[in-house]
Amino acid sequence: MMSLHKLSAGSGYTYLxxxxxxxxxxxxxxxxxxxxxxxxxxxxxxxxxxxxxYLEGGPRxxxxxxxxxxxxxxxxxxxxxxxxxxxxxxxxxxxGAVLLGTPFVTTGPRxxxxxxxxxxxxxxxxxxxxxLADPDVAAQVEAAHTAxxxxxxxxxxxxxxxTRLGTGGLRQVDVTGLxxxxxxxxxxxxxxxxxxxxxxxxxxxxxxxxxxRALDGRALHAAAVAASxxxxxRLEAQLVHRLGVxxxxxxxRPGLRPVRELAGIPAELIAAWSSRRAQITTSQAExxxxxxxxxxxxxxxxxxxxxxxxxxxxxxxAKHGPRSEAEQRRTWRAQADQVxxxxxxxxxLDRVVHQRPAASSLDPGWTTHAATTAxxxxxxxxxxxxxxxxxxxxxxxxxxxxxxxxxxxxxxxEALTVALSGxxxxxxxxxxxxxxxPAAEMDVVEPAGLRRRNGAxxxxxxxxxxxxxxxxxxxxxxxxxxxxxxxxRRVPAGLIELALLEARVAGRTLNxxxxxxVRELAGxxxRVQVAIAxxxxxxxxxxxxxxxxxTDAGGTILGAAPSAVAASxLRKATGHPAVTLAAxxxxxxxxxxxxxxxxxxxxxxxxxxxxxxxDEAGMAATTDLAALIDAVTAAGGxxxxxxxxxxxxxxxxxxVLHDLVRAHGGVQLDTPVRFTDPGEARATLAxxxxxPDGLAFYARRGRIxxxxxxxxxxQEGPDASSDAVDSAxxxxxxxxxxxxxxxxxxxxxxxxxxxxxxxxxxxxxxxxDTGQPKVGLRxxxxxxxxxVVLARHNQRDLVITATEWVxxxxxxxxxxxxxxxxxRVRHAPTRRQLTLPATYVNEHVQLGYAxxxxxxxxxxxxxxxxxxxxxxxxxxxxxxxSRGRSANHLHLTPSPIDDDDAAHPALNPAxxxxxxxxxxxxxxxxxxxxxxxxxxxxxxxTDTTDPGRQLHVAVERYLDAHALAEGHDPRPGGPTEVVPxxxxxxxx
Numbered sequence: 001m002m003s004l005h006k007l008s009a010g011s012g013y014t015y016l017x018x019x020x021x022x023x024x025x026x027x028x029x030x031x032x033x034x035x036x037x038x039x040x041x042x043x044x045x046x047x048x049x050x051x052x053x054y055l056e057g058g059p060r061x062x063x064x065x066x067x068x069x070x071x072x073x074x075x076x077x078x079x080x081x082x083x084x085x086x087x088x089x090x091x092x093x094x095x096g097a098v099l100l101g102t103p104f105v106t107t108g109p110r111x112x113x114x115x116x117x118x119x120x121x122x123x124x125x126x127x128x129x130x131x132l133a134d135p136d137v138a139a140q141v142e143a144a145h146t147a148x149x150x151x152x153x154x155x156x157x158x159x160x161x162x163t164r165l166g167t168g169g170l171r172q173v174d175v176t177g178l179x180x181x182x183x184x185x186x187x188x189x190x191x192x193x194x195x196x197x198x199x200x201x202x203x204x205x206x207x208x209x210x211x212x213r214a215l216d217g218r219a220l221h222a223a224a225v226a227a228s229x230x231x232x233x234r235l236e237a238q239l240v241h242r243l244g245v246x247x248x249x250x251x252x253r254p255g256l257r258p259v260r261e262l263a264g265i266p267a268e269l270i271a272a273w274s275s276r277r278a279q280i281t282t283s284q285a286e287x288x289x290x291x292x293x294x295x296x297x298x299x300x301x302x303x304x305x306x307x308x309x310x311x312x313x314x315x316x317x318a319k320h321g322p323r324s325e326a327e328q329r330r331t332w333r334a335q336a337d338q339v340x341x342x343x344x345x346x347x348x349l350d351r352v353v354h355q356r357p358a359a360s361s362l363d364p365g366w367t368t369h370a371a372t373t374a375x376x377x378x379x380x381x382x383x384x385x386x387x388x389x390x391x392x393x394x395x396x397x398x399x400x401x402x403x404x405x406x407x408x409x410x411x412x413x414e415a416l417t418v419a420l421s422g423x424x425x426x427x428x429x430x431x432x433x434x435x436x437x438p439a440a441e442m443d444v445v446e447p448a449g450l451r452r453r454n455g456a457x458x459x460x461x462x463x464x465x466x467x468x469x470x471x472x473x474x475x476x477x478x479x480x481x482x483x484x485x486x487x488x489r490r491v492p493a494g495l496i497e498l499a500l501l502e503a504r505v506a507g508r509t510l511n512x513x514x515x516x517x518v519r520e521l522a523g524x525x526x527r528v529q530v531a532i533a534x535x536x537x538x539x540x541x542x543x544x545x546x547x548x549x550x551t552d553a554g555g556t557i558l559g560a561a562p563s564a565v566a567a568s569x570l571r572k573a574t575g576h577p578a579v580t581l582a583a584x585x586x587x588x589x590x591x592x593x594x595x596x597x598x599x600x601x602x603x604x605x606x607x608x609x610x611x612x613x614x615d616e617a618g619m620a621a622t623t624d625l626a627a628l629i630d631a632v633t634a635a636g637g638x639x640x641x642x643x644x645x646x647x648x649x650x651x652x653x654x655x656v657l658h659d660l661v662r663a664h665g666g667v668q669l670d671t672p673v674r675f676t677d678p679g680e681a682r683a684t685l686a687x688x689x690x691x692p693d694g695l696a697f698y699a700r701r702g703r704i705x706x707x708x709x710x711x712x713x714x715q716e717g718p719d720a721s722s723d724a725v726d727s728a729x730x731x732x733x734x735x736x737x738x739x740x741x742x743x744x745x746x747x748x749x750x751x752x753x754x755x756x757x758x759x760x761x762x763x764x765x766x767x768x769d770t771g772q773p774k775v776g777l778r779x780x781x782x783x784x785x786x787x788v789v790l791a792r793h794n795q796r797d798l799v800i801t802a803t804e805w806v807x808x809x810x811x812x813x814x815x816x817x818x819x820x821x822x823x824r825v826r827h828a829p830t831r832r833q834l835t836l837p838a839t840y841v842n843e844h845v846q847l848g849y850a851x852x853x854x855x856x857x858x859x860x861x862x863x864x865x866x867x868x869x870x871x872x873x874x875x876x877x878x879x880x881x882s883r884g885r886s887a888n889h890l891h892l893t894p895s896p897i898d899d900d901d902a903a904h905p906a907l908n909p910a911x912x913x914x915x916x917x918x919x920x921x922x923x924x925x926x927x928x929x930x931x932x933x934x935x936x937x938x939x940x941x942t943d944t945t946d947p948g949r950q951l952h953v954a955v956e957r958y959l960d961a962h963a964l965a966e967g968h969d970p971r972p973g974g975p976t977e978v979v980p981x982x983x984x985x986x987x988x
Contacts, residue, residue, distance in 0.1 A: 007117055475622055658936065800827050806840075
């Protein structure tokens, strides 16, 4: 895979050279190969990139990089050989100038982005083969990896490397290529074999007319996933070509894509060389908790270092420091012998390399089949997609179908052309069925000076053209058409008022907004209607009374929701059957093969009297909603879509709720009733709207906590043991000790694993028997008696009660171990006991002290404590701050604790690394400004074909082109932009 991180200017580059052996001693080609092989440290970095050819005074591709060159280019934004170049120091555009455009800002609140680190890592089985292979095979593995990296960098240079010029960066123009440095590393920070390459790309690029500008990061980020898949595919094809190996799919956790691993590498060896991070984290957390329990204080910095070293040594027999490749290989072979046995470890190479490879050829019909499959897969995941999304999927298919190396490029390009054709994909910049260009492009033939080398307009951002599928657009339009119908069943007004009165008498008094929602949803006669319910506004109570009014009038209620947990809560709220949307769609599909009667869903026959309540509708897939609405309305029934367009959205193609509200309106609750403090209720609505003023409430109440953080950086700060993670844990533990129901939340699974490990360690700190048996869980942690665990997979045959079964998101407390890897547990809500078998525990159970924000949507507690890194979205922040009735806390950390490569702490966005309170609003405002709400195909088509928008785009382009032709900036007081004589701007 390939990951992408920003590099901050100044010292952000130093992690790359921290383990690079110094000087010429370690360079291959200087001295014997044996001497090099025995040297300590990693091999030196080398220069690469097409931009080097236009950089006077060197370096050249393949040259070794020095610390001084790294400091000049990535530290200051200067020519790499600035120290040796004689120059007047002016910011000229000459390729030999010391200054490459504007120098970097290296201090203050807005540090420049110096470049990007692209980390290329093979799957673990490839590193395992490389670690155990003889020198010849190891060299072939490394050559295959290098070839795949080189190929991918070349593709990025041809596809995603531009700069931006003009007003607001309106023009995206070609550049000469990249200035980059590649470092090959051999192991992970834990000493495991991990062949990988860091390619540091400079933010400095040179336009074709000789001006130094900043790299357009938008294009690089947009191409990142496709580039990652290209590397994976080229690496596999290279290894098949060079060594005749075979790759097979190995299923990871449910819901994730299969991982292609080398056939013949034992799974237990991959697991042993993949679990070290979790083991060290758990061990360090346990040691820290015991230290506090023993001494009643926090460890000092030196003591913190000692604890970290102790945790590392306790989980790894061999000490990890700078080691030669020879030393590393001896250690890895010893580890493999320990895991597999000496005989089995010695036979690994024969099992992988000398077996007969699977067939690898190109089927003549592959292009059409792959294009159809790619479009189908991508359109399930997103309503709107680009060519990069399709390309990434085609790269995956090429691996699965074993397309040979020599045919890869041609096959994928041809399949992409078919996938983007009108038969499979629809462009979303023109009305369906029209072939004319958008208004902004009509009758305009731009001059050569306003076109890139491939002929595209500089005003068109590369690879951002949006597409959808005819089927998805049709599904959205069917839903919208159903929303126009008002011929559905209506509950008489008298029965509605009676239901409201009965609720009031029973002590369930509704506010005006809730009453209005019941009246509208029960009496409107709409076949499809949207109800918007912000967090904590009393949706559950409202739906219960709506169900009473509907059934009092002789109707039938059926519930549906995207998740089993949400369906269960809906069933409890209404007292009527509720199923998952997936189950409903399966029942509808099965009915098509029946005798032609209306479908039965959840034991309920569809008909005119049926009202289907879909909860958490914003998280539902559009195709599922369309199938359900089609079936219900065809049988004469009605549907109510209940959700919040400003909470977390569907992980699949969605966004249609926005369209329904825009086209037909919707009824909305607007008064939060969950919160004990009215001020907090108002603050959550402000956060929901993206208003930074909402943050003031939490600041005034002291609920925004900032601590220095050192987790995963390999460095301990002055108060490292009292970091943001410990702050969140301490607040959560204090609330729990006080008898409050509290949620511990984070935005990613990685952070949740860290929180869980520390929470478990804190629980064990007061346990005298530290050697009690434990069972390994799916996330690399472990559980023993007394631990809280979380189920992450629906399993209907694991029965809890007559109506309850184990669902994704259910919490349990471990009461016993079965002895074979299973757990005897107590279900938290019902307190019923059951056994979770070993296979389920190993694949689907994790510690349950903390949870992701996504999993918490729909939950209610007394308090919450959320770890915030600044990478979250507004929707995540809103969900996190709206779960707790009495208090919701944010624990902020500017450190890269959720980094994919935490061995290298510099890999974080350029932002302040300060612990002052002044930084809190900036980090949280960044989160508020970031949204991941996906637009539907209908909304995208409406927006892109809007005449007003098209006119605005055309005017912007005209003004910029006119200003360029005149040689000045159209902004008041803007600088003059000199048009090179080579740029042709005559229009025709």
